[in-house]
Amino acid sequence: MPPSLSVTGYLIAVGATLLALLVTSLIWPILEGGPFIIFFSAVLVSAWYGGLGPGLLTIALTILLMAYFFAVPAHSLLVHDPAVIARLGVFGLAAGLVTLFSNSRRQALVDLQRIQQERLELLERERQARLEAEAANRAKDVFLATVSHELRNPLSAMLGWVQVLRRRSADRATTERALEIIERNAKLQDKLIEDLLDVSRIVSGKLRLDACPSDLLPVVEAAVDVVQPSAQAKSIRLLRMLDPAAGPVLADATRIQQVVWNLLSNAIKFTPQGGRVEVRLVRTDGHVELSVSDTGQGIAAEALPRLFEPFWQVDAGTSKRHGGLGLGLAITRKLVEMHGGEIRAASDGVGQGTTFTLTLPLIDTARQGSHRVVGAAAAERPMLLKDLSVLVVDAEPGICTLVRSILEEHGAQVTTAASASEALAALRSTAPHILIADLALPDTDGCTLIRKLRDSYQSAIPAVALTALARAEDSERILAAGFQVHISKPVQPVRLAAAVVNLTRRVAGKTDGVEPLSS
Numbered sequence: 001m002p003p004s005l006s007v008t009g010y011l012i013a014v015g016a017t018l019l020a021l022l023v024t025s026l027i028w029p030i031l032e033g034g035p036f037i038i039f040f041s042a043v044l045v046s047a048w049y050g051g052l053g054p055g056l057l058t059i060a061l062t063i064l065l066m067a068y069f070f071a072v073p074a075h076s077l078l079v080h081d082p083a084v085i086a087r088l089g090v091f092g093l094a095a096g097l098v099t100l101f102s103n104s105r106r107q108a109l110v111d112l113q114r115i116q117q118e119r120l121e122l123l124e125r126e127r128q129a130r131l132e133a134e135a136a137n138r139a140k141d142v143f144l145a146t147v148s149h150e151l152r153n154p155l156s157a158m159l160g161w162v163q164v165l166r167r168r169s170a171d172r173a174t175t176e177r178a179l180e181i182i183e184r185n186a187k188l189q190d191k192l193i194e195d196l197l198d199v200s201r202i203v204s205g206k207l208r209l210d211a212c213p214s215d216l217l218p219v220v221e222a223a224v225d226v227v228q229p230s231a232q233a234k235s236i237r238l239l240r241m242l243d244p245a246a247g248p249v250l251a252d253a254t255r256i257q258q259v260v261w262n263l264l265s266n267a268i269k270f271t272p273q274g275g276r277v278e279v280r281l282v283r284t285d286g287h288v289e290l291s292v293s294d295t296g297q298g299i300a301a302e303a304l305p306r307l308f309e310p311f312w313q314v315d316a317g318t319s320k321r322h323g324g325l326g327l328g329l330a331i332t333r334k335l336v337e338m339h340g341g342e343i344r345a346a347s348d349g350v351g352q353g354t355t356f357t358l359t360l361p362l363i364d365t366a367r368q369g370s371h372r373v374v375g376a377a378a379a380e381r382p383m384l385l386k387d388l389s390v391l392v393v394d395a396e397p398g399i400c401t402l403v404r405s406i407l408e409e410h411g412a413q414v415t416t417a418a419s420a421s422e423a424l425a426a427l428r429s430t431a432p433h434i435l436i437a438d439l440a441l442p443d444t445d446g447c448t449l450i451r452k453l454r455d456s457y458q459s460a461i462p463a464v465a466l467t468a469l470a471r472a473e474d475s476e477r478i479l480a481a482g483f484q485v486h487i488s489k490p491v492q493p494v495r496l497a498a499a500v501v502n503l504t505r506r507v508a509g510k511t512d513g514v515e516p517l518s519s
Contacts, residue, residue, distance in 0.1 A: 009050025010057060016042040017061045021069070028070070036091050039066060043095040047102035055099030062095070063088055151193075154185030196327070209252040209338055211494045213363055216288055217244055219253050220281055223260035230268050231277065238268075239278040246283045249360040250498060255335050256360075262328040263292040263356050270354070271296035286362055286505050287341075293355040299347040307345050308333040336360070337487075340498025361502040385497070386411030388504065389430070393423040393437040393449070394466065399491065403436060403466070406493045407500070418442070420449040427453070432461065434504055439467040439478070447481035454482040462503045466491065 020042035027038075039062035047055030067077055071084045079085055161178040220242060231238040260279075267277045275295040282289050299307065308329050336343045341360040347353065390412050392403045400416040407414050415430065417423040420441050426432075435453070439446035450463050465483040467474075475486045485499045 009046075009054040012050045013046040013054035013058045014061070016045045017058050017065070020062065021065050024070070036066070036087070040091070040095060040098075043099060044102065047099040048106060051106060052099060052103040055103060056096070059092055059095045059099065063092055066091075151189060154189040157185045158182045209255060209492070209494050211250050211252050211339070213248045214251045214253045214256070215248050216246055216251070216256065216281060216290065216360075217242055219251075219257050220260050220279065220290065223257050223264060224279060226261055227264045227268055230265070234268065234271070235274050236268055236271055237276045238264075239276065241278065242281040243283060246281050246288050247362045249288050249339070250363050250494065251339055251360065256339070259332050259335050259358065260290065260292075262332045263358075266328060267292050267294035267296065267354070267356075270294065283362070284359070287359040287502075288362060289357060289359050291355055291357040293353065295353045298350045298352040299345065299354055300350055301347075304345055304347065308343075338492060338495045340495055340502045361498055361505070385500065387413070388434065388500075389413045389415070389432040390500070391415050391417065391423060391426055391430070391432040391435050393417045393420070393435070393441065393446070395419065395438065395440065395442050399438065399466075399489075402491055403496070406491070406496060410497060412500075420444045420446075420452075423449060424452070427461075434500060435461050435463040436466050436500075437463065437483075439465060439469065446483075447478065450482040464496075464499055464503065466496075 017039075020038045024038045042062060043055060043058045046058035064077065067079050067084075067088060068075060071079045071088075072081060079088070158181075161182050165175065165178055221240075224238065224240060228238060264277065264279065271277055271294045277295075278291075278293045280289075280291045280293070333343050336358050339360055341358055343356065343358040346355045346357070385407055388407075388411070390407055392400055392407075392414055394400050394403070394416070395418050397418070400418070404414040404416060415426055415432065417426050420443050423435075423437065435450075437446045437449060441449065446465060446467070450465075453461060453463070463483045464485045464487060465478045466487050466489065467478070468489045469475075469478070478486045485503050487495060487499055
């Protein structure tokens with residue numbers, strides 16, 4: 001029982017007793033059965049509204065008050081009359097039984113109300129689960145219909161033109177046009193299938209990067225050259241503002257070109273005839289920043305948070321004006337995050353255009369020549385994390401060993417903990433530069449751990465969440481709890497080290513180049 005209800009019950013007991021004393025005093029001359037009936041009512045009220053404790057308190061008070069005011073001798077607690085003593089004893093016994101009965105009945109009603117409330121909550125949860133299942137089922141049907149539609153469209157065009165070419169002898173111009181349409185639709189279908197495969201690789205954790213120090217300028221220019229014909233076909237001005245000295249990043253050039261191509265293709269797709277698309281590459285505080293801006297249809301404020309969700313489209317439905325599965329931006333965000341970077345979208349509203357901005361951490365150009373990385377092979381790994389102390393918290397010993405091996409190979413000093421309590425004990429004796437924690441811990445979850453740290457003397461420690469949860473809503477919940485970075489398992493050395501270096505420098509405000517880990 002809450003303390004407030006307990007106090008209220010005892011106040012009711014005292015109030016009922018005093019009221020019974022006042023009423024009995026007023027009508028004492030006309031009472032024939034003595035004061036017992038009035039005080040007995042006080043016991044009933046106290047037991048019903050206050051429970052067992054207040055009921056027993058009322059019994060004790062009423063016996064004392066009756067003995068003091070209404071027994072002989074008056075104003076004395078020493079009662080000598082055996083009959084009065086017997087009556088007081090019978091009163092106490094009867095009142096005690098009534099109190100026990102009232103308390104049991106009251107508790108039964110409370111339990112019944114609790115059961116009814118739990119039943120209502122269970123029904124509500126069941127209703128919500130049913131609605132979510134129905135929504136998921138509808139989403140599945142919409143997804144299958146969309147995939148079928150998007151795959152059939154280019155296939156229908158190709159089959160149609162193939163039949164045209166077979167049935168009649170076409171002139172050279174018609175043949176060239178047919179081949180162009182077939183080629184374009186074949187490439188479109190290949191892109192759709194590749195997007196589906198990328199999503200499958202992301203979900204299964206099989207998407208891998210072949211990272212090496214790369215200059216982004218030729219990568220961005222190559223992507224711009226690919227989309228230039230599409231822009232010219234719509235009379236869209238494609239402007240380049242590319243800084244040749246932007247600096248190198250540790251990246252899979254093919255995947256970064258895919259990211260840039262996705263952003264540029266989206267910008268051209270949603271920009272009307274005669275519009276403008278601008279791509280800008282600059283060096284900022286320890287990062288390379290790439291932005292793609294357009295004068296297209298823009299995005300409503302309420303749609304921005306869902307922009308990077310898989311299969312979500314602004315103009316989804318049978319009436320949508322633009323093709324696609326809604327996977328490009330979801331894949332783009334995942335690829336950027338795997339490089340230790342960030343991507344965000346901004347728009348002033350519908351009709352105001354959109355700007356996508358991604359940042360990637362720079363690497364130290366002085367070290368680039370002596371530590372050239374090609375794929376997963378490297379002759380020598382630079383000490384990127386020298387003198388950096390890291391606390392790794394994970395209940396799985398294998399994960400702790402893996403993360404320790406990755407970070408120590410690059411100069412970090414790693415301490416491990418298997419639970420939140422071990423982590424808190426370690427933090428009381430040491431002050432690591434960064435925390436890497438799993439969410440599924442044996443004694444509490446990682447979000448609770450980071451909240452405790454944010455409320456304590458360790459409030460400023462940079463923190464990375466390393467977890468198997470990879471949904472967008474999981475990432476939002478993790479970042480809202482106090483983590484700065486969310487990395488999904490399986491552990492990828494490139495992304496882990498890039499995130500550690502990037503986060504440490506961002507929090508510490510460093511501007512010198514630090515080369516992230518290479519896989």
